[in-house]
Amino acid sequence: MSAGPTPLRVVSFDAGGTLIALAEPVGATYARLARRAGFTADIAALEEGFRRATAAAPPLAPPAGFAGDLLAFERGWWRDVVDASLAYALGGAPDARHDAARARFFDDAFAHYARPEAWRLDPDVRPLIAGLRARGLRLVVISNFDRRLHPLLDGFGLGGAIELAVASSEAGAVKPDPAIFAHALARLPGARPSGCLHVGDSAREDAAGAVAAGWRAAWLDRTGDDPPATPPDGAERISRLGDLATLVARIG
Numbered sequence: 001m002s003a004g005p006t007p008l009r010v011v012s013f014d015a016g017g018t019l020i021a022l023a024e025p026v027g028a029t030y031a032r033l034a035r036r037a038g039f040t041a042d043i044a045a046l047e048e049g050f051r052r053a054t055a056a057a058p059p060l061a062p063p064a065g066f067a068g069d070l071l072a073f074e075r076g077w078w079r080d081v082v083d084a085s086l087a088y089a090l091g092g093a094p095d096a097r098h099d100a101a102r103a104r105f106f107d108d109a110f111a112h113y114a115r116p117e118a119w120r121l122d123p124d125v126r127p128l129i130a131g132l133r134a135r136g137l138r139l140v141v142i143s144n145f146d147r148r149l150h151p152l153l154d155g156f157g158l159g160g161a162i163e164l165a166v167a168s169s170e171a172g173a174v175k176p177d178p179a180i181f182a183h184a185l186a187r188l189p190g191a192r193p194s195g196c197l198h199v200g201d202s203a204r205e206d207a208a209g210a211v212a213a214g215w216r217a218a219w220l221d222r223t224g225d226d227p228p229a230t231p232p233d234g235a236e237r238i239s240r241l242g243d244l245a246t247l248v249a250r251i252g
Contacts, residue, residue: 006194008216008252011132011244012184014175014200015143018220018241020119020152026050029112030085037105038098041089049088053081059174060144066172074146074169075110082106114148116155124242129161131245135252138191141165142184142198144174144205164188175202176209185213197251199244207235218247 013019022029027047034041057080062073086105087093094102112118132139143149145167153159166184173179181198185191193214200206201220210217217235221228224239231237236247 006192008137008195008197008248010138010140010188010191010196011248012140012142012196012198012210012215014198014202014206014220015141015145015149015152017201018122018199018206019125019141019158020121020156023118023120026085029118030082030089030109033108033112034086034089034105036108038101039086039090039094039105041086045089046085049085050081052088053084056084057081059168060146061168061172061174064172070147070169077169078110078146079106082109114151116152119152119156121156122241124240125156125158128242128245129158132248133161135248137248137252138163138188140184140188140196142175142180144168175200175205176212178209178213181210181213181215197248199238199241203229203232203235208232211235216251218244 025047027043027050030046030050031041031043034046057077060077062070066073082105083093083102086102129139139162141149141153141162146169147167149165149167153162153165164184164187166180168174168180171180171183173183185193185196197216197218198206198210199218199220201222203219207217207219211232211234219231219235219237220241221237221239223229228237228239238244238247
C-alpha cells in the first residue's frame with residue numbers, strides 16, 4: 001500500500017509584499033529624506049531610479065565562502081541602490097563635495113526601513129496566524145531581505161508566533177534559488193519539503209521557487225485580473241492573504 005500525502009506541518013511566508021508593504025512609495029520617502037540631507041529630487045525620478053537600481057543589483061546575499069562582516073555587506077548593497085537612485089534622479093552622481101550629504105541620506109534611509117512605521121501590516125495577518133497556530137502548524141518567514149527583517153517582525157508583534165525567520169543575506173541565497181528553502185528546512189527539525197507550504201506575492205520567486213524546492217506553494221495574486229492569471233505549475237493561487245486559511249484547511 002502506498003503512503004498517503006505528507007500532512008502539512010509548516011507554513012512559510014514571504015515578508016515584503018506579502019506580510020508587510022511599504023507605508024508610502026519609495027520615491028516619496030527618498031524625496032523627503034533627500035531634502036533633509038540637502039538634495040532636491042523629484043519623487044517620480046527617485047521612484048524610477050530605485051526601480052532601475054534594484055533591477056540591476058546583484059542578489060541580496062553574500063557570495064559563497066563569504067567570511068566578512070554581514071552588516072557591512074548589507075549596508076554596502078543598499079548603499080549602492082540608494083546612491084544609484086539618487087544619481088538617476090539628479091541626472092548624475094553628486095560630486096565629492098556632497099559626500100557627507102549623500103552619507104546622511106543613505107544612513108537616514110537605511111534606518112527608516114528598519115522601523116515598523118515605514119511599513120504596514122496586511123490586515124489578514126494577525127487572524128490568519130492565530131488560526132494557523134491553532135491548527136498546530138509551524139510558522140516561518142523566508143524573504144529576500146536583510147537582517148532588519150527580525151526587528152521588523154518583532155516590532156509588529158509577530159516574533160513570538162514565528163518559529164524561524166530567514167533573510168536571504170543570512171542564507172547566502174535568494175528566492176527562487178531552492179537553496180534558501182533548503183537552508184530554512186535544515187533549521188526545522190523533523191520537517192519535510194512536501195509537508196511545507198510557502199506563500200508569497202511573486203509567481204517566480206515565491207511560487208516557482210518553492211515548487212522547485214519540493215515545497216507546496218501558494219501564489220498571492222492581488223491584481224484582481226479577470227480572468228485571473230494562471231499560477232506556476234504545482235502552485236495554488238489566492239487573491240488575498242486571508243484565503244490561505246481555506247487553502248490550508250483543504251490541503252492540510
